[in-house]
Amino acid sequence: MKGNLIIISSPSGGGKGTLIKEVRAALPELGYSCSHTTRPQRFGEEEGREYFFISQEEFQSRIDAGDFLEFANVHGHFYGTSLAESRKVANTGKDLIVEVDVQGALQIMSKPDLEDSRVSIFILPPSFEVLRARLRPGGRKARTD
Numbered sequence: 001m002k003g004n005l006i007i008i009s010s011p012s013g014g015g016k017g018t019l020i021k022e023v024r025a026a027l028p029e030l031g032y033s034c035s036h037t038t039r040p041q042r043f044g045e046e047e048g049r050e051y052f053f054i055s056q057e058e059f060q061s062r063i064d065a066g067d068f069l070e071f072a073n074v075h076g077h078f079y080g081t082s083l084a085e086s087r088k089v090a091n092t093g094k095d096l097i098v099e100v101d102v103q104g105a106l107q108i109m110s111k112p113d114l115e116d117s118r119v120s121i122f123i124l125p126p127s128f129e130v131l132r133a134r135l136r137p138g139g140r141k142a143r144t145d
Contacts, residue, residue: 010123
């Protein structure tokens, strides 16, 4: 049995990471796809937990090889979901949750072979003021909602 693909998307700073963290704590059986990125690793992040950190060259090579379910350039850095890892989790029968931006969600939603197994959830920030505060340096740590 193939699991469902649950797409959580929002603009950067929209709260998708926080939501997924809470959902995964409540539903540990839920599969999760850790994305790849070309952005620098931040303090406190762990390779393979938040992201797989790879070079721009390796990311481009993976794009060329068709290795991503979706990918996007966000604020000058690439982010992408591994197609192989997504299939591996889905083929266990587990539902798989993926954290993507709007570009990535649109790519996944356009794939007809996933039509019967996908659910898309868009997270809207409480307000533009809150989103703006979250996107400022240090803003992600300060809870404004």
